[in-house]
Amino acid sequence: MTLVRAHGVRKSYGSTEVLRGVDLTVDEGQVVCLLGPSGAGKSTFLRCVNHLETIDAGRIWVAGHPVGFVLKGGKLHELPEREVATQRRDIGMVFQRFNLFPHRTALENVTEGPIQVLGRPRKEAEREALELLTRVGLGDRGGAYPRELSGGQQQRVAIARALAMKPKVMLFDEPTSALDPELVGEVLDVMVALARDGMTMIVVTHEVGFAREVADHVAFMVDGAIVESGTAREVLDNPQHQRTRQFLAKVL
Amino acid sequence: MASEDLQVVPIRHWGRWVVGALILGLLAALGFALADAQILYEDVPGFFTHEIMINGLVNTVVLAVCAQAGAIVLGVLLALLRRSPNPVARWFAWGYIWLFRGLPVLLQILLWFNLALVFKFISIPVPFTDAFLLHEPTNVLITAFVAALLGLGLNESAYMAEIVRAGLNSVDPGQIEAAKAIGMTPGKTFRRVVLPQAMRVIIPPTGNNFINMLKGTSMASVIGFLELIHAANRISSGNLEIMETLIAAALWYLIVVSVANVGQYYLERAYGKGVR
Numbered sequence: 001m002t003l004v005r006a007h008g009v010r011k012s013y014g015s016t017e018v019l020r021g022v023d024l025t026v027d028e029g030q031v032v033c034l035l036g037p038s039g040a041g042k043s044t045f046l047r048c049v050n051h052l053e054t055i056d057a058g059r060i061w062v063a064g065h066p067v068g069f070v071l072k073g074g075k076l077h078e079l080p081e082r083e084v085a086t087q088r089r090d091i092g093m094v095f096q097r098f099n100l101f102p103h104r105t106a107l108e109n110v111t112e113g114p115i116q117v118l119g120r121p122r123k124e125a126e127r128e129a130l131e132l133l134t135r136v137g138l139g140d141r142g143g144a145y146p147r148e149l150s151g152g153q154q155q156r157v158a159i160a161r162a163l164a165m166k167p168k169v170m171l172f173d174e175p176t177s178a179l180d181p182e183l184v185g186e187v188l189d190v191m192v193a194l195a196r197d198g199m200t201m202i203v204v205t206h207e208v209g210f211a212r213e214v215a216d217h218v219a220f221m222v223d224g225a226i227v228e229s230g231t232a233r234e235v236l237d238n239p240q241h242q243r244t245r246q247f248l249a250k251v252l
Numbered sequence: 253m254a255s256e257d258l259q260v261v262p263i264r265h266w267g268r269w270v271v272g273a274l275i276l277g278l279l280a281a282l283g284f285a286l287a288d289a290q291i292l293y294e295d296v297p298g299f300f301t302h303e304i305m306i307n308g309l310v311n312t313v314v315l316a317v318c319a320q321a322g323a324i325v326l327g328v329l330l331a332l333l334r335r336s337p338n339p340v341a342r343w344f345a346w347g348y349i350w351l352f353r354g355l356p357v358l359l360q361i362l363l364w365f366n367l368a369l370v371f372k373f374i375s376i377p378v379p380f381t382d383a384f385l386l387h388e389p390t391n392v393l394i395t396a397f398v399a400a401l402l403g404l405g406l407n408e409s410a411y412m413a414e415i416v417r418a419g420l421n422s423v424d425p426g427q428i429e430a431a432k433a434i435g436m437t438p439g440k441t442f443r444r445v446v447l448p449q450a451m452r453v454i455i456p457p458t459g460n461n462f463i464n465m466l467k468g469t470s471m472a473s474v475i476g477f478l479e480l481i482h483a484a485n486r487i488s489s490g491n492l493e494i495m496e497t498l499i500a501a502a503l504w505y506l507i508v509v510s511v512a513n514v515g516q517y518y519l520e521r522a523y524g525k526g527v528r
Contacts, residue, residue, distance in 0.1 A: 085432065088435045089435035095433075099430035101430070102527060103449055104526065112434065116440055118435075145525070162434070
């Protein structure tokens with residue numbers, strides 16, 4: 001079943017066109033990695049998927065809904081933020097710079113969504129949050145504030161925070177780019193485990209090794225468009241496009 | 253070769269001794285002068301706990317707290333208007349701040365107090381009917397307390413708007429994105445994520461302003477509001493012990509300000525969670 005379908009997505013900042021017609025389909029349980037040089041529009045596209053950015057043209061459907069819009073009388077009407085918020089419950093997101101809430105402990109970061117957004121009872125939310133923290137290897141750090149945690153630990157809490165909403169799809173926006181090299185592994189391990197558990201994931205990354213290991217599908221983006229896509233083996237081992245070859249030659 | 257247990261002689265800071273001695277000397281001179289002054293110190297405790305003085309104290313605190321509370325609420329609203337994508341809202345907030353910050357508080361208090369000279373009645377009509385939600389003589393509505401509350405509160409709200417705006421601007425936009433990403437509505441995002449973090453920046457200058465507000469209530473004495481200064485004047489008008497009553501009022505100001513300092517300390521600690 002198709003979970004995310006993007007068709008002809010366009011986006012400009014002023015006169016600069018950052019997305020020039022992006023098409024992407026993600027099936028349930030699939031892991032899709034978006035690779036490409038900086039400024040290719042990978043992050044912008046990912047942020048369009050949960051309507052943190054508004055698209056100028058095209059459409060993005062997640063779990064059967066056009067994100068940020070409602071289809072009425074053959075037109076897409078933009079939704080007010082309150083209703084976009086409801087749609088976003090199904091879409092988890094992990095940021096490059098973690099963005100944990102600094103005034104709340106790791107456990108409170110994870111329970112914030114379930115309690116405040118889903119209205120779950122505190123006890124229940126805390127029990128599940130603890131399970132999630134244990135799953136990312138931080139079961140004993142629930143009482144720590146973000147500043148007391150390393151970058152890798154913070155990113156793992158951020159993953160737990162997103163998972164607590166029981167999303168249908170997880171978006172990862174360069175989740176390891178802000179980490180010290182020796183901390184990258186612990187975050188990737190959590191993501192690999194998540195992929196193995198069948199989570200649907202769209203991952204913007206420079207970690208070609210991760211893409212090779214878990215991606216069902218790899219898309220290579222340049223200048224606001226996907227120039228090449230296919231299985232990890234096709235794109236990474238036998239790139240057809242000139243730019244893909246150049247990029248892989250540099251990062252490998 | 254040097255021996256290993258050479259004695260170390262710390263440098264002598266003679267200047268510090270001289271400055272210390274000078275300050276102590278001056279303080280002693282001031283003490284002698286005050287002891288010799290023609291002040292009836294034994295009367296001060298009586299004025300300090302005088303019924304009128306206590307009334308003045310209560311009125312001072314009530315006025316300051318009400319004006320500051322109103323100013324905080326208005327300030328948050330104005331800060332939101334100034335950050336609004338709506339140009340009319342931004343323009344209005346800018347003009348409001350320009351006006352109420354630009355005029356002296358004393359002038360504003362006097363303007364409000366004398367409102368009855370230009371408007372005999374204050375009315376809120378119900379649209380399309382002859383009925384009124386409110387229709388009262390201005391003299392009845394604008395008491396000295398109300399005039400002082402408006403003068404102090406509206407002026408302070410202009411300052412609070414800028415303080416709150418600075419606080420809101422200090423919050424990392426990534427925090428708002430993270431809140432959105434877990435499905436928070438804009439209202440929840442503001443209350444649960446943005447405001448608690450902005451508070452760290454908002455509280456210290458607000459505490460500062462509240463202390464100014466406590467002292468600023470003294471301007472309401474001009475329109476006959478019974479706050480501490482007016483209380484002191486009223487007591488001394490009978491016995492002419494002007495300095496003694498003012499000293500009693502001064503002691504109350506210092507006490508109230510000290511209590512406010514303690515309150516600010518605890519507020520800062522509460523909102524500093526996870527940061528310090």
